[in-house]
Amino acid sequence: NAGVTQTPKFRVLKTGQSMTLLCAQDMNHEYMYWYRQDPGMGLRLIHYSVGEGTTAKGEVPDGYNVSRLKKQNFLLGLESAAPSQTSVYFCASTMFGPGGKLFFGSGTQLSVL
Amino acid sequence: DQQVKQNSPSLSVQEGRISILNCDYTNSMFDYFLWYKKYPAEGPTFLISISSIKDKNEDGRFTVFLNKSAKHLSLHIVPSQPGDSAVYFCAASASSGGSNYKLTFGKGTLLTVNP
Numbered sequence: 001n002a003g004v005t006q007t008p009k010f011r012v013l014k015t016g017q018s019m020t021l022l023c024a025q026d027m028n029h030e031y032m033y034w035y036r037q038d039p040g041m042g043l044r045l046i047h048y049s050v051g052e053g054t055t056a057k058g059e060v061p062d063g064y065n066v067s068r069l070k071k072q073n074f075l076l077g078l079e080s081a082a083p084s085q086t087s088v089y090f091c092a093s094t095m096f097g098p099g100g101k102l103f104f105g106s107g108t109q110l111s112v113l
Numbered sequence: 114d115q116q117v118k119q120n121s122p123s124l125s126v127q128e129g130r131i132s133i134l135n136c137d138y139t140n141s142m143f144d145y146f147l148w149y150k151k152y153p154a155e156g157p158t159f160l161i162s163i164s165s166i167k168d169k170n171e172d173g174r175f176t177v178f179l180n181k182s183a184k185h186l187s188l189h190i191v192p193s194q195p196g197d198s199a200v201y202f203c204a205a206s207a208s209s210g211g212s213n214y215k216l217t218f219g220k221g222t223l224l225t226v227n228p
Contacts, residue, residue: 004156031214040122042220043157043202050214058215090156101147102216104156 002026006091006105013081013112021076021108023091032074032103033058034066036087043090043105049074081112116140117205119219126226132190134222136203139184143205147216148177148188151200159202161188193226200224 004025013019023032029098033110034046045058049068063085067075074093088109092102118137126132136146144165149157163170163177163186170177176189190197203219 033216035218040117040220043204043218044122045215045217048214049179056214092156101158101159102149104158106156 004091004093004103004105006089006108008108009106010109013078013110015043015082015112016075017081019110020078021089021091021110023074023076023093023095024103025072025074025091025103026103027093027095027103028071029093029095029103030071032068033092034062034064034074034076035090035092036060037090037107038087046089048077083112086110086112087090114139115220116143117203117217117219119203122220123225125225125227127194128195129192132224132226134188134190134194134199134203134224135199135217136186136188136219137184138186138195138205138218140203140205140207141184142207142209143217144208145206146177146179146186147204147206148175149202149204149218150197151202151221157202164227190224193224194213195226195228198224
């Protein structure tokens, strides 16, 4: 039972490079989320999706884009990476929205030099 | 503007004693509250939740108390065990007002349980 799987687990980028983080869930969940965790800042919502083909902005969306072409996948893209995007990124999913508990992936450690 | 506040960055307790983690919120629209636990190099995992229609919810060693008038909730762990050492996040959501799809997290409290 895989749950929520994030790839890659680690990545180092140079400023200006682009990359895509992949999140896949096998629980048939409708809602998916991307959070970033920074020291002393807790978990902040980047973007989220309430169903296949939908996306919406969270509290810190600048510099990121997302797509939800398939229900089980939620992609987070960095178009032109900046050092301020050095962070740990977590994907999460749930069936009933935040009233129901979120299931998180194990995270992606991203460093932008 | 931080809507969910965990004012204690860290807490240290002895094994067997009670751990009390606190959380305050400012948004009166929040009506569902959750606690998550996070170990290093892992994603957060759900621990316990409470709806605003209740003032207490218990699950084994974990109890969450909600004081709506004070906009305050607390997580009690009794007895505390070394395996409880982790970062604990408080989170909240609102079922109306356009925020029902989003969880707002606090900054977390690092709990250390000493043997």
